Amino acid sequence: MTYNFAFLDEDTKRMLRRALLKAVAIPGYQVPFGSREMPLPYGWGTGGIQVTAALLGPDDVLKVIDQGADDTTNAVNIRRFFHRVAGVATTEHTAEATLIQTRHRIPETSLREDQILVFQVPEPEPLRTLEPREAETRTLHALADYGLMHVKLYEDIAQYGHIATSYDYPVLVDGRFLTSPSPIPKFDNPKLDRSPALMLFGAGREKRLYAIPPYTSVESLAFDDHPFEIQRWEQQCELCGSGESYLDEVVVDDRGTRMFVCSDTDFCSGHRMEAQA
């Protein structure tokens, strides 16, 4: 069986690109698109994959991460898929990639203007848990009527004493649209603000695309007396010694021994090499 370049046919890609252009023109606004069946189940990032397929050219260098790692099943499968259907070069190094598809993280290495980050999004609507009616959430966006989002943050503080939402932390894009940053840790939220790289978000099951164009303001919501804060650790990465990166606590043996290591595997190995040099 033969595929068109990057699997999707040219008409579908054109439709996706039109939707993406609209998304870039209205930062944070969810643009509906005709999501296609992909040879992967929903939840595997079919939204992100379609965005990537619409953008890839033969000269692109693709990196795929899942929870910060290049070597998880999900990341490996998506990378292999594009290598097969588009023949593009792939990399694990953030600095070498022109296009990075990601689930749950933004790389630690600063991104550049010539890079695009594509997020896989399970639920594009930040108000959904509070307001199940789609017509109503659309109206709330149209009127920028976002008091409801603060109800959720209020509930967090009332229950836990602080804003306990630690991932998929709601943001206001360009001072206008309330937006889900996808389930990245709130640690990564500051990287969204005025990023030089273009950020694109694809939700396959919900059939929505949205974008944060380069250098767009992205504000994490909070209260005056409970300001936005990112996660911090007492520990440093036990592999590379970094004190600035997002750490995962992992179990390393069958006796339950735990250690803290960078979630961004490329950043971690780069940092180790630097230390050795």
Added chain:
Amino acid sequence: MSALLQVRGLGRRYGQRIGCEDVSFDLHPGELLCIVGESGSGKSTLLNTVAAQQAPSSGSVRYRQRGGGWLELGALGEADRRRLAREEWGFVTQNPRDGLRLNVSAGANVAERLMALGMRNYSQLRGIARGWLERVEIDPARIDDAPTSFSGGMQQRLQIARTLVTQPRLVFMDEPTAGLDVSVQARILDLLRRLVNELGLAAVMVTHDLAVARLLAARTLVMQGGRVVETGLTDQILDDPQHPYTQLLVSSVLTT
């Protein structure tokens, strides 16, 4: 004193069926007006149409804004209508479950409208929410409890706090005490009477119960078959009803 609300020749049809027809009245600042009538007489239709929750089939509703200018509600876009509902009006539904957000705490229910108006200080929101729970006779210690753990009467009092917290200029209420036990009703009516006086609220309240009108409203409007058949001072209507239908309503209250 200039009116807050001017209703003129208002009608609302559901296909061929008449919901309400040719209703006119003025509401003044600080005034509580009751709309009474039996079930199906068009009270809710009138209330919802006046509150711009549904479009009129004929007639008009004008509202005098804070600045003094008149707003023609029929010409209002969705954004302006919602702004008005959020910033200047309140609506209390018969079933508190329709007016409350059941999946968040009592405190969040009270604070929601304040947050919608842009208040972003958590401790201030808590303070105001506690104060309002106290005002509607709910133990402030229950601020973090779910409204689903409250009795029907408490839920209704919570809805009242949630609606009044932003000190609206005009409140619409649709049978706020119907469906509650008589003793619970009495407590809520007392509470409403006190709050209406304290806050100087203007309100339109629908009820099928003339005793409620007697307790709360200086003026009452009696509806039958979608039309207003009698209107005037509540005491006068109750003591000396003119229209045969009102006479029937009054006598049925007196005999039960």
